[in-house]
Amino acid sequence: MSASRFTYLGPEGTFTEAALRTLPEAATRELVPMVSVPAVLDSVRSGEAAGALVPIENSVEGGVTATLDELALGAPLMIYREVLLPIAFALLVRPGTRLADIKTVTGHPVAQPQVRRWLAAHLPDAVWESSASNADGARQVQEGRVDGAFAGEFAASVYGLEPLVSDIHDAENAETRFVLVGRPARPAAPTGADKTSVVIWLGDDHPGALMELLQEYAVRGVNLLRIESRPTGEGIGRYCFSVDCEGHITDRRVGEALMGLKRVCPRVRFLGSYPRAGLSPADVQQLRPGTSDADFTEASDWLTRSLDGRA
Amino acid sequence: MSASRFTYLGPEGTFTEAALRTLPEAATRELVPMVSVPAVLDSVRSGEAAGALVPIENSVEGGVTATLDELALGAPLMIYREVLLPIAFALLVRPGTRLADIKTVTGHPVAQPQVRRWLAAHLPDAVWESSASNADGARQVQEGRVDGAFAGEFAASVYGLEPLVSDIHDAENAETRFVLVGRPARPAAPTGADKTSVVIWLGDDHPGALMELLQEYAVRGVNLLRIESRPTGEGIGRYCFSVDCEGHITDRRVGEALMGLKRVCPRVRFLGSYPRAGLSPADVQQLRPGTSDADFTEASDWLTRSLDGRA
């Protein structure tokens, strides 16, 4: 049944699967790997799957452009959850392999910059060959075509390998952010520690257009968490912006900022309001004075009284 | 009957009376001069008068501080109309007086800088003595105590004088702006060429507070027409701001800007929305794209659809 199926960027044994399994709502689902981000997202659009998990951002490699562009330009989808997963690689080998035996290593191209320094220090002569995914690399080791694969430690058992070295990551705090995507519907209720994602197209090329966009947020005291420019496909110099801000679309300050963007920009796509991963309401930065829902209500009442001559 | 009485800053024969008589709504009223701006405004507060006309700004002398401070700090009143009156003085004399006969001249202190150059050119030796009002100066000429009075030409007949010279004004385009004030009530309906007046107190002394205030207008595309700082009376360095902007409180962009000010500033007093004098809707500067009521409605509908997953 599609309603009980979640898809994810496969194959089995990837970090994406590991991230998906951290979600309680995934516990009772059928989890189906798919070969590409577009394939994953299309399975949701077509109704084959109720939801899908895809990576959207990596703290070393940056935005996952396939995901960003599908969400911006493809048939509409919405984000309902995010997952933050620390990224550490294990060097997976066939049982019995020693470090000195390793002549060739593999992994997904985005894994390479994250283990480059480790390789230079510990396996300076090993030859790197990219694989289609970290899990695919593990399979190549299983098949004896390569000596070692960088992948999540959890992939070892899937492919009958063992982790020779664990917890490899050149960068401190390497993390990947994944989003759980579904067909557009009513966003989840606010939790007090929420995030709202949109894609915004700038209008004409006038200088300062980006600043005007940011001011729609700033004047309502809404903090930005991420802004990423993406080409619109209409030529060099034409961009849209993928923007995450603090707060939920039902927060008055966020709603007013979004309406401001909608009026000022030729196109805005709402991508969802959802709980911020790893953040409880107590950790959220304090609101700027005058931007709470109560402040909005009070100001609205005052305007009504002013319109009646009773302010 | 108080309902039919309008008061104004007297005495009879002042520019304020002339301005009041340009208002159709004054045609059938009892028009009563009073001795000071506070007295005029108190007559409205107490219910003795239905409305009152007072000067609020002069293009040579600047803001009329008594009016600004009464509107900001006194018991609440609202502005319902404004009148712009070109200011030109006549030199009023007793019949038969020639220019060469004039040794002493008089007028209200604010008239002096507006005729100084004319005096230097035509009556360099005449001695100036200030009078309590231009009309009072005319009375002094009538009584023979002074030789000439600078006043509105219309005051001549009231005091049995004649205009020896007309249309005296050092500055080109000298104008005074008057406002018709009443007790707080529902503002007049928008005309398409309106103005909205408020008084705004800045909160703590943080640098940039004034810019934040202006941004509440700017981000909604609401143009400022006038901003004037006034002391709050709490010591040097503490100010409130008297601000006029384009548009009517029922215009969505203006309403949202006012609510923004209300949230950000410790105190805002709404002084009214009223037709701009001497300006037809056709003359109003074009709205910035995205700031019309239709744009607000469209953005609001979009937000509602987004909340329902139908955007």
Place this chain on the structure above:
Amino acid sequence: MSASRFTYLGPEGTFTEAALRTLPEAATRELVPMVSVPAVLDSVRSGEAAGALVPIENSVEGGVTATLDELALGAPLMIYREVLLPIAFALLVRPGTRLADIKTVTGHPVAQPQVRRWLAAHLPDAVWESSASNADGARQVQEGRVDGAFAGEFAASVYGLEPLVSDIHDAENAETRFVLVGRPARPAAPTGADKTSVVIWLGDDHPGALMELLQEYAVRGVNLLRIESRPTGEGIGRYCFSVDCEGHITDRRVGEALMGLKRVCPRVRFLGSYPRAGLSPADVQQLRPGTSDADFTEASDWLTRSLDGRA
């Protein structure tokens, strides 16, 4: 000798004289009262006086427009010092007069709002008649034409009167700010607690022009202390702005902000950099990071290195 003469807004016995006498540089000067702000300032322009003290701002009444307009529009002058004087009135009477004897009181028109509440409480039936200055009111009491005069307590001895009641001021913290003005020359050296005054004309009427002006200060971390709009004399709606900011023209951040204003606005008049009255360098608000002279020098060195390919 003109070099040793200071003029001030007279007559003798006014608060202006009291303020002037607080300045060490006035101790050995000939101090000459004059009848009006223009007369005082012209005495400096003509070389008759080396300096002149005039009031510029009152915490109850606001800006002294005669001073502001002379400094903005008259032949150039510069401000070299400011004096802050707490304003408290004494009720001066002829010796022997009791409160119950007082039927008429006088004082300068700007004194009236500052003693209004006291009058209502203690002399509700006394008739107020304005005088040309507080000192002039004292003279009228001396001559027996009025029963009491509100003036500085120091004026009592000058006119043979005695203070019946002292320390009268409706507003807490009532203060007047005076400036010592001279012909344009090199500003005094910075003290670490300085103020810089300019007059700025806005160009065309485009909305947001005022915000652009403020941004020239804000982007360099220069805090505003006062901004006051004044009519340019070209008709309602045309203003220039009298602006005080923290810092000295030789501070790099202030100099760069002034040059920014000069480029963006059709006209800027520099009115001087001078020590802030009543403020030691220790009391000055801390600089925003990146705005000290050292920061400017470091950035300038970096730019030079970048131009040489050595950054």
Place this chain on the structure above:
Amino acid sequence: MSASRFTYLGPEGTFTEAALRTLPEAATRELVPMVSVPAVLDSVRSGEAAGALVPIENSVEGGVTATLDELALGAPLMIYREVLLPIAFALLVRPGTRLADIKTVTGHPVAQPQVRRWLAAHLPDAVWESSASNADGARQVQEGRVDGAFAGEFAASVYGLEPLVSDIHDAENAETRFVLVGRPARPAAPTGADKTSVVIWLGDDHPGALMELLQEYAVRGVNLLRIESRPTGEGIGRYCFSVDCEGHITDRRVGEALMGLKRVCPRVRFLGSYPRAGLSPADVQQLRPGTSDADFTEASDWLTRSLDGRA
């Protein structure tokens, strides 16, 4: 001799080589392909090559992250030229192959989204397999392992293939921007149509930090051309920004903006000022009034006069 060698992102037959050959300064150089962006850039850092051409941005795929990150984080390099190349693919086949014969196609992964629609329309059943580069794909066709390769038409002769279909590009105006990079040195002289590139790190996480950054440009009238966030590698939520603006570092407005960024941000890296590809000085957007070098000089002279009391 290294001085005569230019390296580029290979292999031979790529768009990068085609772009490099459009540069007059490449005409007499030895042009050497290298296997990766880091390898290309390291050849310049080590002195092996005098310059190197790498892609930096594609109008369909966005920023080339390897290039952006090497320029931001690697040993310092500078940009001296940019090249804009329209991207159109040819479907290269072994001589005699017809469209109906094609079962498998290849190309670089970034080529795929640029030909996806064409494939769906003309070869809906062909299987795509990614190759390491477009040129490498051509080689695979040459070797008979794949039936068709998407590559630049110019690659056909290198590999003994022929273009079966030309000018394939899903997006209108598909372009790639390349930059010619060298060791840091004095930038080329301004041409009147220049661009300046920097990388900027935001300091603490305070909301509005990005707006402050943009204001350093905006207040000096410097237009932004591109802004792209990149992770700093310190964890999700930590970004630096790669920013291109109009103008040359020797333009006063640009120099002042850069110094402002240097003061406000913890780190700024200057990446070069160079001629804008495909733009003559006549096409450059007109300067905002008050931002020309002459305006800066005039304002600087005025400040000097003000400091001397001669303004």
